[in-house]
Amino acid sequence: MESPVSRLVKDSDRVMQDNPLVLVLMGSKSDWETMKHTAQTLDQFGIAHECRVLSAHRTPAEAIEYVSAAESRGVEVLIAAAGGAAHLAGVVAAHTVLPVLGVPMKGWALDGLDSLLSTVQMPGGIPVGTLAIGKAGATNAALLAVSILANKRPELREKLKAFRREQAAQVLAEKLL
């Protein structure tokens, strides 16, 4: 069966799943190569999500409209990824009280340090939970979203524990020679 992720790449401007619990925004299609790891991880846990390209500076009105409607759609977590002067996560957080996780994109003149600082350094009052730069942050944003959702979903918490057990078993099975 074709995954939602491959559908987005081939013929859609977004991943569309019914009743998404997580929205994944990215400032540019160029972020997708990294942010597909967020979508894949959410898929792995069976979390309905929607991924969409919306920019804080290129499409500000549409970004705000989309985020403002999230709560009434039943969304519980938002993930926002951007690079360079990466203000998307902050703008998203300004327009919702749902938890917002920020993923700084790698690359750029400062190789992602610019993205990291502009995502993480939110003045007090409007929080953005910022993850690591690049692929690790993209994967961890999904895992943190799963942790948040698991607070009220025992079956999801069990899946998360099983994931950790499997990950640990893989490490312990590593052979150096």
Ligand code: RP5
């Ligand atoms: C940001 O500017 C995007 O999140 C992207 O990381 C960066 C550049 O986008 P493109 O010029 O590649 O479209 O808004």
